Amino acid sequence: KYVQAGQAPFSLLALTLEVAARQNDVKVIDQAYALKEKLMSGQLDVIGDVEPGPDGFSPRDRKCLYLLSLIVGYSLRLQRHDAALDAIRELATLTREEDxxxxxxxxxxxxxxxxxxxxxxxxxxxxxxxxxxxxxxELHKGLLCAARAQTTQDFEDAMAHFIRVLEIQPSSAVAINNQAICLLHLGRLRDAIHLLESALHRDPEALLDEGLVFNLCTLYDLSCPDGSKEKKVALRRLASKYGRQGFNLDVIAISN
Known part of the structure; x- marks a missing residue:
């Protein structure tokens, strides 16, 4: 009842939001904004609010940054891009510069x-x-090229940027995932599967990302619709062993 009344400590209120986000509660964005407004209006007490830290931000500011970051991430998950963009603009304003x-x-x-x-x-x-x-x-150049390739079909150029990222950071899930998508567009389905499988077995703790795993399952279905069950079972076993706490195993859909 204290959480519902907004009388609980900020940390508990924030934890409640994160739990709701994991449960795909569509009210999370509005609740996060409501909590942010209470912070900014002084309705929630924040210890040490007057004194800024070494980064120039007060505890109140840092909590607002946290809430806005939560809003951005959850808005993108819901494909509510306008809401994400609004939160990003607020982040830019709060940080006082185009960070x-x-x-x-x-x-x-x-x-x-x-x-x-x-x-x-x-x-x-x-x-x-x-x-x-x-x-x-390199990563964002690759994403730009991949977006343009939807029209030009020049996925080789985009892939070159993702390969460069992996030379710098071999465990970049975003680069690996997008390179696999480029390979698929180029008609290299087996290469795309091999890329994702190799990455997951090389560094499962770092690369067990729901988006990457979901894409691999989709590629299995495209490659061999009738024979994908065994591979998905093995993938689920890997995810159960190495996946972070809260990893959503439902992305590995296994037909009976």
């Missing part, structure tokens, strides 16, 4: 909205400001 990670998150949302030209403009501006790691530059 690199915020700007790159903005790029990804724009790509999900198929605003490729706008995404490229933000990406170019971010790179020009400097201090962007090569891995992030």
């Amino acid at each position: 690199t990670l915020v700007a790159l998150a903005y790029v990804r949302v724009l790509l999900n909205l198929f605003e490729v030209d706008a995404a490229e403009k933000v990406m170019r501006s971010t790179i020009e400001k400097g201090n962007v790691e090569e891995e992030l530059i």
Whole structure:
């Protein structure tokens, strides 16, 4: 009852939101914004709120950043890209500058909205400001190229960027997943399956991502609809052993 009344400590209220998000409660976004408004209006007491930390943010600001980040992630899961974009803009305002990670998150949302030209403009501006790691530059160039390839069919160019990312960071789930998608578009289904399988067995703890696993299951179905059950059972076993706490095994759909 204290949680419902908003009288519980912030940490408990935040935990309640995270649990609701894992249960796919569609009210999470509105609840997170309501909690943020209580923080900003002073309705929730935050210890040490007056004194900013070394990063220049007060405890109240940092809690707002956390809530906005939660809103961005959950909005993207629900394919509510406009809501994600609104939260990202608030993040940029709260951080008082176009922080690199915020700007790159903005790029990804724009790509999900198929605003490729706008995404490229933000990406170019971010790179020009400097201090962007090569891995992030190559990854987002790959995502831009992959988005354009939906029209041009030039998936080789996009794949080259993802390969470069993996030379820098071999356990980049985003790069591996997108390289596999490029291979599929190029008609190289077996290569795509081999890429994902090899990655999962090489570093299962780092790469057991629901999106990557779901895509591998889809590729199994495309490759051999009648013979995918055995491979999915093995994949579920791997996920049960190495998957992080809360890993959603339902992404591995096994037909009877």
